[in-house]
Amino acid sequence: MAVYTRTKTYNTKGNMGMIDVxxxxxxxxxxxxxxxxxxxxxxxxxTTGGVAALTTLEFEPGxxxxxxxxxxxxxxxxxxxxxxxxxxxxxxxxxxxxGSSHIHSLILSPFITVPFVDGKxxxxxxxxxxxxxxxxxxxxxxxxFQVMGE
Numbered sequence: 001m002a003v004y005t006r007t008k009t010y011n012t013k014g015n016m017g018m019i020d021v022x023x024x025x026x027x028x029x030x031x032x033x034x035x036x037x038x039x040x041x042x043x044x045x046x047t048t049g050g051v052a053a054l055t056t057l058e059f060e061p062g063x064x065x066x067x068x069x070x071x072x073x074x075x076x077x078x079x080x081x082x083x084x085x086x087x088x089x090x091x092x093x094x095x096x097x098x099g100s101s102h103i104h105s106l107i108l109s110p111f112i113t114v115p116f117v118d119g120k121x122x123x124x125x126x127x128x129x130x131x132x133x134x135x136x137x138x139x140x141x142x143x144x145f146q147v148m149g150e
Contacts, residue, residue: 004032012133041149053108
C-alpha cells in the first residue's frame with residue numbers, strides 16, 4: 001500500500017470561521033495518484049492545534065455564517081446574555097478565554113477520512129469538506145493530508 005503526505009497552511013477566522021477545503025482534499029488525492037500510481041483508497045485530513053476541526057457540511061451562507069455557530073453556542077456558549085465571557089475551568093489553567101472552543105472542537109473532531117475511487121473523492125453533490133476554527137480568535141492552522149491506497 002502506498003502512502004502520500006502533504007501539509008497545507010490556512011489563515012482562519014475565529015468563532016467558527018469556516019473554509020471550504022474540498023478542493024485541497026481532491027488535489028492531495030490527485031497528486032498521490034500521479035506520484036504513487038494509485039487509483040483507490042482513503043484520504044485522511046488532520047488539523048493540528050487543540051481547537052480546530054474538520055467536518056462535512058453543505059457550504060452555504062446560512063450554515064456557514066450563522067446556523068452552525070448558533071447551534072454550537074447553544075451547546076457551549078462563549079458569552080452570556082450581557083456579553084461577558086462565560087467561565088470554564090479550562091480558563092483557570094491557562095488564563096485564557098477559550099474553554100467553549102475546546103468543547104466545540106471535540107464535538108466536531110480534528111480529522112476526517114474520505115474514500116476515493118479512480119482518483120476522485122467520494123462525496124455527495126452538497127457535501128463539502130470544511131475546516132472550522134473553533135477558537136475565539138483568528139489562527140494559522142495546518143491540515144496534514146495523508147493518502148493511502150493501491
